[in-house]
Amino acid sequence: MSQTQPTSPLEIETVLDGQRVNDVLAALEAQDTTTLQDLLDPLHPADIADMMEQISDAQRADLMALWKGGIDGEVLSELDEGIRDDIIDAMEPQDLAEAVRELESDDVVDLIEDLEAPQAEAVLDALDDADRAVVEQSLSFPEDSAGRLMQREVAMAPDHWTVGQAIDHLRSRDDLPEQFYHMILVDPRLKPTGYVTLGRLLSSKRKVALADILEPSFRTIRAEDDEEEVAYAFNQYHLISAPVVDSDDRLVGVITIDDAMAVLDEEHEEDILRLAGVGEGSLTDRVVETTKRRFPWLAVNLVTSILASIVIAQFENTIATIVALAVLMPIVASMGGNAGTQSLTVAVRAMATKDLTASNVWRVIRREVLVGLVNGVIFAIVMGIVGVIWFGMPMLGVVLFLAMIINMVVAGLAGTVIPVILDKLKIDPALASGAFVTTVTDVVGFFAFLGLAAVLLL
Amino acid sequence: MSQTQPTSPLEIETVLDGQRVNDVLAALEAQDTTTLQDLLDPLHPADIADMMEQISDAQRADLMALWKGGIDGEVLSELDEGIRDDIIDAMEPQDLAEAVRELESDDVVDLIEDLEAPQAEAVLDALDDADRAVVEQSLSFPEDSAGRLMQREVAMAPDHWTVGQAIDHLRSRDDLPEQFYHMILVDPRLKPTGYVTLGRLLSSKRKVALADILEPSFRTIRAEDDEEEVAYAFNQYHLISAPVVDSDDRLVGVITIDDAMAVLDEEHEEDILRLAGVGEGSLTDRVVETTKRRFPWLAVNLVTSILASIVIAQFENTIATIVALAVLMPIVASMGGNAGTQSLTVAVRAMATKDLTASNVWRVIRREVLVGLVNGVIFAIVMGIVGVIWFGMPMLGVVLFLAMIINMVVAGLAGTVIPVILDKLKIDPALASGAFVTTVTDVVGFFAFLGLAAVLLL
Numbered sequence: 001m002s003q004t005q006p007t008s009p010l011e012i013e014t015v016l017d018g019q020r021v022n023d024v025l026a027a028l029e030a031q032d033t034t035t036l037q038d039l040l041d042p043l044h045p046a047d048i049a050d051m052m053e054q055i056s057d058a059q060r061a062d063l064m065a066l067w068k069g070g071i072d073g074e075v076l077s078e079l080d081e082g083i084r085d086d087i088i089d090a091m092e093p094q095d096l097a098e099a100v101r102e103l104e105s106d107d108v109v110d111l112i113e114d115l116e117a118p119q120a121e122a123v124l125d126a127l128d129d130a131d132r133a134v135v136e137q138s139l140s141f142p143e144d145s146a147g148r149l150m151q152r153e154v155a156m157a158p159d160h161w162t163v164g165q166a167i168d169h170l171r172s173r174d175d176l177p178e179q180f181y182h183m184i185l186v187d188p189r190l191k192p193t194g195y196v197t198l199g200r201l202l203s204s205k206r207k208v209a210l211a212d213i214l215e216p217s218f219r220t221i222r223a224e225d226d227e228e229e230v231a232y233a234f235n236q237y238h239l240i241s242a243p244v245v246d247s248d249d250r251l252v253g254v255i256t257i258d259d260a261m262a263v264l265d266e267e268h269e270e271d272i273l274r275l276a277g278v279g280e281g282s283l284t285d286r287v288v289e290t291t292k293r294r295f296p297w298l299a300v301n302l303v304t305s306i307l308a309s310i311v312i313a314q315f316e317n318t319i320a321t322i323v324a325l326a327v328l329m330p331i332v333a334s335m336g337g338n339a340g341t342q343s344l345t346v347a348v349r350a351m352a353t354k355d356l357t358a359s360n361v362w363r364v365i366r367r368e369v370l371v372g373l374v375n376g377v378i379f380a381i382v383m384g385i386v387g388v389i390w391f392g393m394p395m396l397g398v399v400l401f402l403a404m405i406i407n408m409v410v411a412g413l414a415g416t417v418i419p420v421i422l423d424k425l426k427i428d429p430a431l432a433s434g435a436f437v438t439t440v441t442d443v444v445g446f447f448a449f450l451g452l453a454a455v456l457l458l
Numbered sequence: 459m460s461q462t463q464p465t466s467p468l469e470i471e472t473v474l475d476g477q478r479v480n481d482v483l484a485a486l487e488a489q490d491t492t493t494l495q496d497l498l499d500p501l502h503p504a505d506i507a508d509m510m511e512q513i514s515d516a517q518r519a520d521l522m523a524l525w526k527g528g529i530d531g532e533v534l535s536e537l538d539e540g541i542r543d544d545i546i547d548a549m550e551p552q553d554l555a556e557a558v559r560e561l562e563s564d565d566v567v568d569l570i571e572d573l574e575a576p577q578a579e580a581v582l583d584a585l586d587d588a589d590r591a592v593v594e595q596s597l598s599f600p601e602d603s604a605g606r607l608m609q610r611e612v613a614m615a616p617d618h619w620t621v622g623q624a625i626d627h628l629r630s631r632d633d634l635p636e637q638f639y640h641m642i643l644v645d646p647r648l649k650p651t652g653y654v655t656l657g658r659l660l661s662s663k664r665k666v667a668l669a670d671i672l673e674p675s676f677r678t679i680r681a682e683d684d685e686e687e688v689a690y691a692f693n694q695y696h697l698i699s700a701p702v703v704d705s706d707d708r709l710v711g712v713i714t715i716d717d718a719m720a721v722l723d724e725e726h727e728e729d730i731l732r733l734a735g736v737g738e739g740s741l742t743d744r745v746v747e748t749t750k751r752r753f754p755w756l757a758v759n760l761v762t763s764i765l766a767s768i769v770i771a772q773f774e775n776t777i778a779t780i781v782a783l784a785v786l787m788p789i790v791a792s793m794g795g796n797a798g799t800q801s802l803t804v805a806v807r808a809m810a811t812k813d814l815t816a817s818n819v820w821r822v823i824r825r826e827v828l829v830g831l832v833n834g835v836i837f838a839i840v841m842g843i844v845g846v847i848w849f850g851m852p853m854l855g856v857v858l859f860l861a862m863i864i865n866m867v868v869a870g871l872a873g874t875v876i877p878v879i880l881d882k883l884k885i886d887p888a889l890a891s892g893a894f895v896t897t898v899t900d901v902v903g904f905f906a907f908l909g910l911a912a913v914l915l916l
Contacts, residue, residue, distance in 0.1 A: 021817045044675065046694045054818040155657070170661045179698065180657045181639050198656035199613070199638045203628045217502065235723055236504045238716045240637065258696045261719045265693055268726040269807060275730065276803030277796060283808045283818070287825055291832045294800050298793060298833055302840065305792040312785045319777070319784050326777050326784035327770045330900070333788065334763040335756060338735060342752050345734030349727060350741045359479045359512040360741070367745055374749045375756055382760065442788070 016047035021054060028062045036067055049078035052087070053284050064090045071095070073103040073111075081114045082284035088119045097126035104178060105131065106151040106259065109138045113148065146230050147223035149263065150244040150253030153177040157210060159185035159193045164206030166196075179256065184243045185210055190250040192243040194218050220245050223252055227263045232354070234260035271352060274430040275345060277301070300435045308333070308442035315450035318458060324391045325453050328383075328400060332449045335379060336407035336441030343368045343415025344437050348429050351419065365416045372412025373405065380404035395456050403449035407441055414440040474505035479512060486520045494525055507536035510545070511742050522548045529553070531561040531569075539572045540742035546577045555584035562636060563589065564609040564717065567596045571606065604688050605681035607721065608702040608711030611635040615668060617643035617651045622664030624654075637714065642701045643668055648708040650701040652676050678703050681710055685721045690812070692718035729810060732888040733803060735759070758893045766791070766900035773908035776916060782849045783911050786841075786858060790907045793837060794865035794899030801826045801873025802895050806887050809877065823874045830870030831863065838862035853914050861907035865899060872898040 020039060027035040040048060052060055052075075064071070064087065071091060076099055079087060088096060100108060100123050108127065112120045112135065124132055134152050141147025155176055157166045166183055170176065182195040194214040204213050219237060221230055221244045233239060234257055244253040273279060277297035281290060312319075312329070319325050347364070350356035356364060384401035388394055418436045419429035478497060485493040498506060510518055510533075522529070522545065529549060534557055537545060546554060558566060558581050566585065570578045570593065582590055592610050599605025613634055615624045624641055628634065640653040652672040662671050677695060679688055679702050691697060692715055702711040731737060735755035739748060770777075770787070777783050805822070808814035814822060842859035846852055876894045877887035 018816045021815070025817075044695050046696075050813065051817075053813060054815055056818075056821060167660055170657075171663070173661070176657060176661060179655060181698070197637060198660060199628075199634060202625055202656060202660060203631070203634060205629070235719055237502050238504075240639070240716065257715050257719065258698065261693055261715065261722065264719065264723065265726075268723075268730070272726070272730050272733065272807055273803060276733070276799050278800045278803055281804070283804065283813050283822060287828045287832065290825065290829045294797070294829065295833060295836070297800070298796055298837060301793060301796045302789070302837060305789045306844070308792075309785050309789055312788070316781045316785065320781045323774045323778045323784075326781075326787075327767050327774065329784075330770070330788060330791065330904075331760070331763040331767055334766075334896075334900075335759060338756055338759045339752070341734050342736045342755070345731060345736055346739070346741065349730055355508065355511060355741050357479070357512055358476045359483075359509075360514075363514060364741060367748065370745045371748045371752065374745065375753060378753070379756060379760060386764070438792075442792075446788075 016043060016051055021051055024051065024063075025055065025059060028059060028066060031066060033066055036063075037070070040067065040070060045072065045074035046078045048075045049080075053080050053083060057086075060087075061090070068092075069095050069098075071099060073099040073101070073107070076100075077103065077107045077111050080282050080284045082282055082286075082289075084111075084114065085116055085119055088115065088122065093122070093126075096122060100126045101128070101131075104151055104153070105134045105138060106149065108135050109148055112139065113143065141223055144227045145223065146221045146225040146227060146244050146255060147253070149227050149230060149259050150223070150255045151177055151259075152253050154184060154243070154251065154254045155180045155182070156184045156186050156192075156251060159187055159211060161185075161210050162206065163201055163204045163208045163210060163213070166201060166210060167206070177254075179258075180254075181240050181256065182215075182254075183210070184251060184254065185214070186251050192218075192220055192245065192251050195241075195243070197240075220249075221255060222247075228267055230255060231260045231263040231267060235264060236354075267352075271348070271430045274428065275348065275434060277434055297435075301438075304435055304439035305442065307439060308446055311443050311446045312450065315454060318450055318454045322393075322396075322453065322457055324387075324393070324396060325450060328387060328396075329446055329449050331383065332400070332403045332407055333442045333445035335404060336411045336445045337438045338411075339372055339375065339408050340411035340415040340437040340441045341434070343372070343412050344419060344433050347416045347419045348433060351423055351429060356420070361416075361420060365413065368412035368416045369409055370412075372408040372410075376405040376408030379408070393457070396453070399449065399452045399456055402452055403445065406448045407445040410444045411437070411441050474501060474509055479509055482509065482521075483513065483517060486517060486524060489524065491524055494521075495528070498525065498528060503530065503532035504536045506533045507538075511538050511541060515544075518545075519548070526550075527553050527556075529557060531557040531559070531565070534558075535561065535565045535569050538740050538742045540740055540744075540747075542569075542572065543574055543577055546573065546580065551580070551584075554580060558584045559586070559589075562609055562611070563592045563596060564607065566593050567606055570597065571601065599681055602685045603681065604679045604683040604685060604702050604713060605711070607685050607688060607717050608681070608713045609635055609717075610711050612642060612701070612709065612712045613638045613640070614642045614644050614650075614709060617645055617669060619643075619668050620664065621659055621662045621666045621668060621671070624659060624668060625664070635712075637716075638712075639698050639714070640673075640712075641668070642709060642712065643672070644709050650676075650678055650703065650709050653699075653701070655698075678707075679713060680705070686725055688713060689718045689721040689725060693722060694812075725810075729806070729888045732886065733806060733892060735892055755893075759896075762893055762897035763900065765897060766904055769901050769904045770908065773904075773912060776908055776912045780851075780854075780911065780915060782845075782851070782854060783908060786845060786854075787904055787907050789841065790858070790861045790865055791900045791903035793862060794869045794903045795896045796869075797830055797833065797866050798869035798873040798895040798899045799892070801830070801870050802877060802891050805874045805877045806891060809881055809887060814878070819874075819878055823871065826870035826874045827867055828870075830866040830868075834863040834866030837866070851915070854911070857907065857910045857914055860910055861903065864906045865903040868902045869895070869899050 024039050112123055182197055184195045185193050187193050196210050196213055200213045221242050223244050223246050241254055241256045243251050246252045279293050281293045380401040383404050384397040387400040388397035414437050419433040422429045482497050570581050640655055642653045643651050645651050654668050654671055658671045677700055679700050681702050681704050699712055699714045701709050704710045737751050739751045838859040841862050842855040845858040846855035872895050877891040880887045
C-alpha cells in the first residue's frame with residue numbers, strides 16, 4: 001500500500017519530543033536548512049506550533065528566517081495568541097496570504113478574532129472577496145457565540161429526497177466541507193428537520209427515503225448561543241455535528257464535535273486558572289503581561305488578608321498574654337481555608353456541569369456542612385490533644401477544639417453558598433469565590449480562636 | 459416531513475430544567491404514572507440520569523417504583539457511579555438484562571468497570587455468550603487503557619479495494635457500528651494502513667481506488683495506551699476516529715472522538731478536584747464517603763500547618779515583645795501562598811497539555827521568579843507603608859517589605875519547581891503539589907518575617 005502513496009501514511013505518526021526539539025535547535029545553530037526541513041516537515045501543525053511556543057524568542061526569530069514559507073495556515077491557527085501576532089508580523093505578505101487562503105472559514109474567523117487590528121486587516125486582505133464576505137459575516141456574530149464557531153459549508157438535502165438523490169448530489173458538488181459526518185435535511189424554507197449519518201446513507205439502498213433513516217435524536221443550535229452552551233450540549237448529548245440556525249430557524253452553518261471539544265478544553269482551562277486566581281494567560285506570555293494579569297488577584301488577597309489582620313489586632317492583648325495563641329492560630333485558619341476550597345471546588349465544578357441546581361442545592365449545602373462537622377470534630381480532637389501536650393494548657397486544647405469545629409462547619413457552608421450566590425448574581429463563581437471563601441474562613445477562624453481564648457483563658 | 463415519523467425529531471429537543479424536575483416530583487407525589495411518563499419520555503438519557511442524581515434518595519426510590527422498566531441501558535451508562543449501584547440493585551433482573559443488551563460493547567465495559575462485583579456479575583449474566591466474550595476481552599485490558607475505551611465493531615476494508623467495492627460491502631453488512639465516520643484500510647495481516655472518510659467515499663466515483671483518497675494524516679493507537687494519552691491525541695491532532703492496534707499491530711477496534719471527549723472531560727475534572735485537594739468524588743456521594751475522601755488532604759494540611767506553627771514557635775519571645783508581628787505575619791504567608799498557587803496552577807496545566815517541557819522549563823522558572831519579584835516589590839512597598847502607618851514603626855515596614863519580596867520570589871520558584879520534580883518522580887503534580895507549595899510559602903513566609911524582625915527590631 002504505502003509504496004503507492006507519496007509518503008507512507010504511517011510516517012506521519014511522528015510526534016514532537018524533547019529529542020526532536022533539541023535536534024531542531026542544533027540545526028538552527030548550524031544554519032542547516034535541509035536538516036531543519038527534514039525535522040519539521042513530518043510534524044503535525046499542532047506540534048510545530050507547540051515547538052514554536054517552547055523555544056525562546058531569539059530561537060523563534062532564527063527559525064522564521066531559516067524556514068522561509070514553512071509556517072502554513074494550520075500552524076497559525078494552532079499557535080498561542082501570545083506569539084501569533086509576532087509571527088504574523090514576521091511573515092512576508094505573500095506567505096501570509098497563501099497560508100490564510102488554505103484555511104476553512106471557521107479557522108480564519110478563529111485566527112482573526114484574537115489578532116490585533118493591523119494583523120487582522122492583513123489576514124482579511126489576503127482572502128478573496130467571497131471568502132472575505134463569509135468571514136466578515138461570521139465575525140458579525142457576538143464573540144464566543146455558536147455563529148463564530150460554525151463552519152458555513154454544509155452538506156444538506158431537501159427532506160423529501162431519497163438516498164440515491166442525496167448520493168448523486170454529493171458526487172456532483174465540489175464545495176463540500178473537508179470533513180462532514182451528517183447530511184442535514186431541510187424543508188423548503190431552509191429549516192432543518194432532521195439528519196442522516198453518512199454511515200446510514202452508505203449502507204442504505206438508493207430508493208430508500210432519507211426521511212426513513214433519520215437519526216432518532218436531533219438538536220439544533222442557535223447562532224447566538226454561547227459557545228460554552230454548545231460544548232455542554234455536545235458533551236451531554238454525545239453529538240457529532242449539529243446544525244446552526246438563525247433567528248428565523250433557517251440553517252446557516254454546522255458545528256462539529258472537534259470544535260466543541262476545543263471549546264470544552266478552553267472552558268476547563270479558564271475554570272482551572274480562574275479558581276487559582278490566574279485569569280487568562282499562557283506559558284508564552286512575557287513577564288510584564290503575566291505580572292499585570294496576576295496583580296489584581298494578589299491585590300484582592302492583600303485586602304482580604306488585611307481584613308484578617310484587623311481581626312487579629314482586636315486581640316493583641318490576649319496574644320501578648322498567651323503567645324501560644326499566635327503559634328496556633330494559623331492552623332485553625334489554614335484548615336478552614338482548605339476545607340472551604342474543597343467545598344468550593346466541588347460546587348463550582350458541579351455548576352459548570354449543571355449538576356448543582358435549585359433541586360438539590362439545599363441537600364448539597366446540608367451535606368457540605370455535615371462533612372465539615374464530621375471532619376471538624378476529628379481534627380478538633382487531634383488539635384485539642386496537640387494543644388494540651390505542646391503547651392500544657394488543657395483549656396487551650398478546648399479553645400482549639402471548639403474553634404476548629406466552628407471554622408470547618410463555616411467552611412463547608414461558605415464554600416457552597418458563596419459560589420451559588422455569585423452564580424445567581426451572574427458573576428462567574430470560578431472567578432471570585434476563592435477570595436470570598438478564604439476571607440470568611442480566615443476571619444471566622446481567627447475570630448473564633450482568639451475570641452474563645454479571650455473568654456476562656458484570660 | 460415530521461408527519462411521516464413516529465415522533466417529530468424536533469420534539470426530542472426537550473431539555474431538563476428546574477421546572478421539569480419540579481413537575482416530575484409533583485407527579486411522584488401524586489403517584490401519577492401517566493404524567494410521569496409524559497414528562498420523562500421525551501428526555502435524553504443523559505438528562506434523565508442528571509435528574510436522578512439531583513433528587514433525594516427517597517424520591518429516587520419512589521421514581522423507580524412508579525416508572526417500572528423506564529431505566530434503559532443508556533440512562534444506566536450516564537449515571538454517576540455513586541447511585542448506579544443502588545439503581546441496578548433496585549431493578550428487576552429482566553429489566554436489567556433488557557437494558558444492558560441494547561448497549562454497544564464499549565458502553566457495557568464502561569458500565570461494568572465501575573460496578574461492585576455482584577452487580578457486575580448480574581450485568582455480565584444478562585449478555586448473550588458472544589457479547590459477553592467481547593466484553594470480557596475488553597475488560598482484560600488495563601483499567602483506563604485504550605483497549606477498554608474502544609468499540610470492537612469496525613468498518614474496515616482491504617487496502618486494494620475500490621470505492622464501489624467498499625460501498626457494496628457496507629450495504630451487505632448488518633453488524634456495522636451505530637455511528638462510524640471512517641473506513642479503515644488494512645493489509646492482509648490486518649495491519650491498518652490508512653483511512654478514508656465517509657464523505658470522500660460518498661463523493662468519489664465507484665472505480666476510484668481507496669488508496670487514492672486516503673486521509674493525509676493517520677495515527678494508530680495501541681490498545682495498552684493510557685486513555686489520557688488518547689484524549690490528548692484526539693484534541694491535539696483533531697482526530698475524529700482512530701484505529702486501535704494490539705501488540706502485533708493488528709487492528710482490534712476503533713476509538714471515536716465522543717469517547718475521547720468524555721475522557722478529556724473526566725481528566726479535567728480530576729485535575730481540578732486534585733488541585734483543590736478533593737480527590738475523586740461527585741455530588742451524589744454521601745456524607746460518610748465525602749468525609750473519608752477529603753480527610754487525607756486535610757490531614758496533610760494539618761501536618762504542614764503544624765510545621766509552620768513550629769517555625770512560629772521559634773520566635774515566641776520576639777512575638778511576646780512585639781505583638782504587631784502576630785497581627786501582620788499571616789499577610790506575608792497568605793500572599794506567598796496565593797502567588798505560589800498561581801504559579802503552580804499554570805505549571806500543572808501546562809504539563810497536562812505538554813506545553814511545559816525540558817526545552818522551556820528554565821525559561822518558565824525564570825519568568826515565574828521574575829513575576830514573583832516584580833509583584834513582590836509592588837506589594838512589599840504597599841505593605842511596608844501599611845506597616846509603618848498602622849504601627850508607627852519604620853523598621854517594621856522594612857521587615858515587611860523584605861519578607862514579602864523573599865516569599866513572593868520563593869513562591870514563584872516553588873510553584874514551578876515542585877510540580878516539575880513531582881512529575882519527574884512520576885507523581886501526579888495536580889495531586890500533591892498544592893500541599894508542598896503552601897508548606898514552603900508558609901514556612902518561608904513566617905521564618906523570613908519573624909527572623910528579620912528578630913534581627914532588625916530587637
